[in-house]
Amino acid sequence: MASFAxxxxxxxxxxxxxxxxxxxxAKTGLWARLIGAVVxxxxxxxxxxxxxxxxxxxxxxAVASPPKVFFVPSLDGFIGLFADRSQLGPAELAExxxxxxxxxxxxxxxxxxxxxxxxxxxxxxxxxxxxISSASTVLAVTMGLLAAYAFSRYEIPGKxxxxxxxxxxxxxxAVVVTIPIFLMYRAVGLYDTHIGMILLYTAFNLSFSVWLLxxxxxxxxKEYEEAALVDGYSRLQAxxxxxxxxxxxxxxxxxxxxxxFAWNEYAFALMLTGDKARTAPPSIPSMLGVGGIEWxxxxxxxxxxxxxxxxxxxxxxxxxxxxxxxxxxxx
Amino acid sequence: MAEIELRQVEKKxxxxxxxxxxxxxxxxGEFVVxxxxxxxxxxxxxxxxxxxxxxxGGTIWLNGRNVTWRHPSERDIAFVFQFYALxxxxxxxxxxxxxxxxxGESRETIExxxxxxxxxxxxxHLLNLxxxxxxxxxxxxxxxxxxxxxxxxxxxxxxxxGSLDAEFRETMxxxxxxxHIEQHATTxxxxxxxxxxxxxxxxxxxxxxxxxxxxxxxxxxxxxxxNLFVARxxxxxxxxxxxxxxxxxxxxxxxxxxxxxxPDWRGALDEALVGGSGEVIVGFRPEAALASEHGTLVGxxxxxxxxxxxxxxxxxxxxxxxxHVRSDRLVxxxxxxxxxxxxxxxMVRFFDLKTEMAITRRSASD
Numbered sequence: 001m002a003s004f005a006x007x008x009x010x011x012x013x014x015x016x017x018x019x020x021x022x023x024x025x026a027k028t029g030l031w032a033r034l035i036g037a038v039v040x041x042x043x044x045x046x047x048x049x050x051x052x053x054x055x056x057x058x059x060x061x062a063v064a065s066p067p068k069v070f071f072v073p074s075l076d077g078f079i080g081l082f083a084d085r086s087q088l089g090p091a092e093l094a095e096x097x098x099x100x101x102x103x104x105x106x107x108x109x110x111x112x113x114x115x116x117x118x119x120x121x122x123x124x125x126x127x128x129x130x131x132i133s134s135a136s137t138v139l140a141v142t143m144g145l146l147a148a149y150a151f152s153r154y155e156i157p158g159k160x161x162x163x164x165x166x167x168x169x170x171x172x173x174a175v176v177v178t179i180p181i182f183l184m185y186r187a188v189g190l191y192d193t194h195i196g197m198i199l200l201y202t203a204f205n206l207s208f209s210v211w212l213l214x215x216x217x218x219x220x221x222k223e224y225e226e227a228a229l230v231d232g233y234s235r236l237q238a239x240x241x242x243x244x245x246x247x248x249x250x251x252x253x254x255x256x257x258x259x260x261f262a263w264n265e266y267a268f269a270l271m272l273t274g275d276k277a278r279t280a281p282p283s284i285p286s287m288l289g290v291g292g293i294e295w296x297x298x299x300x301x302x303x304x305x306x307x308x309x310x311x312x313x314x315x316x317x318x319x320x321x322x323x324x325x326x327x328x329x330x331x
Numbered sequence: 332m333a334e335i336e337l338r339q340v341e342k343k344x345x346x347x348x349x350x351x352x353x354x355x356x357x358x359x360g361e362f363v364v365x366x367x368x369x370x371x372x373x374x375x376x377x378x379x380x381x382x383x384x385x386x387x388g389g390t391i392w393l394n395g396r397n398v399t400w401r402h403p404s405e406r407d408i409a410f411v412f413q414f415y416a417l418x419x420x421x422x423x424x425x426x427x428x429x430x431x432x433x434x435g436e437s438r439e440t441i442e443x444x445x446x447x448x449x450x451x452x453x454x455x456h457l458l459n460l461x462x463x464x465x466x467x468x469x470x471x472x473x474x475x476x477x478x479x480x481x482x483x484x485x486x487x488x489x490x491x492x493g494s495l496d497a498e499f500r501e502t503m504x505x506x507x508x509x510x511h512i513e514q515h516a517t518t519x520x521x522x523x524x525x526x527x528x529x530x531x532x533x534x535x536x537x538x539x540x541x542x543x544x545x546x547x548x549x550x551x552x553x554x555x556x557x558n559l560f561v562a563r564x565x566x567x568x569x570x571x572x573x574x575x576x577x578x579x580x581x582x583x584x585x586x587x588x589x590x591x592x593x594p595d596w597r598g599a600l601d602e603a604l605v606g607g608s609g610e611v612i613v614g615f616r617p618e619a620a621l622a623s624e625h626g627t628l629v630g631x632x633x634x635x636x637x638x639x640x641x642x643x644x645x646x647x648x649x650x651x652x653x654x655h656v657r658s659d660r661l662v663x664x665x666x667x668x669x670x671x672x673x674x675x676x677x678m679v680r681f682f683d684l685k686t687e688m689a690i691t692r693r694s695a696s697d
Contacts, residue, residue: 005384020461138446220417221414223412223414223416224416224418226403226410226412226416227410227412227418227477227517228418228429229382229383229384229402230382230403230404230405230406230408230409230410231380231409231429231430231433231477231481232404232430232433232434233404233433234402238431240431242418245420246419246420260601306594
């Protein structure tokens with residue numbers, strides 16, 4: 001049989017590609033990598049798929065052994081997550097079964113002989129998570145942007161040291177600083193407050209946002225601002241009209257990373273919040289204890305918790321890709 | 332239109348001079364070219380005029396107003412950047428309108444002025460595109476439009492044609508020159524390309540090593556270079572420069588060649604050289620040296636370049652001195668054969684060996 005070197009690929013090559021990339025070996029390698037990627041992706045996705053399934057299983061299905069792959073979807077998990085329920089006595093049960101004014105939720109609860117008392121704490125905690133993570137993200141990105149611009153464009157005495165100092169705040173593991181921060185927060189009255197958590201996450205994200213945004217701003221040639229200056233604009237106007245629109249990519253990427261951190265953060269939230277400002281992450285495992293393990297509710301909570309990050313990440317995926325490879329590509 | 336005056340303007344980075352104190356007056360409507368190799372300080376000078384760079388000494392005057400410490404936006408000067416610096420997130424129309432918006436012009440005025448300048452540069456069909464999708468030449472036109480639309484006091488251009496390919500560069504060179512003639516706006520133009528400088532400038536400021544070497548019209552810097560640097564830098568190839576012995580009205584060139592010094596130069600050389608004789612550098616442009624059968628000077632053909640209209644011979648006078656000599660395109664000179672040539676006495680220059688400065692005649696008529 002003639003070798004590839006003599007016959008060529010056999011079919012016309014329509015894309016611009018190096019010769020070594022169309023040899024039979026390269027093609028086999030491509031398939032192998034593709035299959036490898038699919039397998040790895042599948043392994044990574046199994047827990048998520050499992051969680052999603054558990055979230056919509058009824059309570060008996062959720063704990064069935066062997067696990068059921070095919071089942072009738074149920075809202076049990078979500079009801080358990082969002083509502084406080086109590087077991088009905090025989091008399092009440094009979095009365096409830098007669099009633100016709102029950103909502104969909106109450107009907108579902110009734111199947112398991114329970115009535116709904118009211119919304120659970122989880123709703124409030126999800127709200128806390130939203131408030132704290134979005135506020136701290138906005139703050140960290142805004143402040144980071146201003147600092148990054150200054151670091152990128154101005155001669156600042158001790159610039160390198162300052163940047164290193166900012167970075168060094170990320171070098172301590174969270175666990176190490178939780179206790180001192182807990183003591184300080186209690187002393188100044190920031191324990192279990194939204195403000196306290198927002199400040200903390202902002203401080204934590206700031207180093208990251210300064211460094212990431214500086215990279216993006218460094219990539220914007222300063223000629224654009226100079227052009228705006230001679231065109232009759234002040235430094236601040238030039239920043240707003242010229243730099244900002246061009247830094248959108250970087251700002252979006254930074255915002256997603258900050259949001260994900262603040263949204264997912266567990267250790268500080270567990271230590272520094274009690275009831276008022278508690279966020280979702282530490283409250284999901286706390287459901288473990290209430291009358292047996294409510295796997296359905298835990299899965300439903302985790303799923304709900306996942307969704308906002310997935311949406312934001314998906315919406316900004318174009319920028320994220322630029323974000324993780326920034327510096328590697330010149331425009 | 333404006334008069335720009337630099338008085339002892341200087342720029343130091345630490346101990347290093349980027350521009351040594353320089354004086355320069357640019358008249359109303361003049362097209363002045365700052366010319367020099369990269370790193371000579373020409374761009375720094377331009378940026379100091381624009382206010383994008385602070386001076387470390389001296390003052391800058393615009394129409395008799397001291398603007399040395401004025402914000403760039405207060406100088407009413409337009410700047411065209413080498414890489415155009417068109418705002419990538421704005422359309423061509425928005426780019427051109429951008430300077431007008433800072434002045435708070437009404438929408439009608441802006442529209443009107445944009446239309447005028449767009450017609451002038453014939454880029455009306457590009458208005459709704461973004462700069463990224465334009466060719467280099469069109470980007471350059473948009474950058475010029477953005478500068479023109481404001482009707483500024485003066486234009487500063489930093490190698491605006493540097494990143495265009497050769498063919499386009501010629502077209503744009505002509506366009507900028509036409510614009511200058513039509514608008515008659517004071518322009519300071521930075522380039523490292525001496526052909527561009529000769530073609531465009533009313534006056535040329537030749538700079539090297541942070542120092543102004545010569546200020547003069549294109550003809551002056553070409554024919555009467557003030558020193559060896561200018562002689563070498565201007566022209567392609569530059570002036571032939573040969574170290575010779577001067578005695579009694581005759582210079583002995585390397586090899587056996589002797590050249591009679593034109594009478595009007597003798598006095599100057601006698602004066603310039605101690606004892607009326609000694610080493611001096613003679614300079615002549617390649618086009619001043621013509622190969623001919625009966626030429627009085629002789630050398631060996633080292634190489635021969637076909638230039639289309641003529642042939643440029645590299646002629647070896649001895650082992651070290653090679654001069655460029657023109658010859659007719661129809662006569663061929665095989666490498667290594669002897670060649671005779673003459674030097675036009677009207678186009679000869681002399682330079683001091685030590686100071687590297689041109690020796691001048693008292694009755695300098697040319």
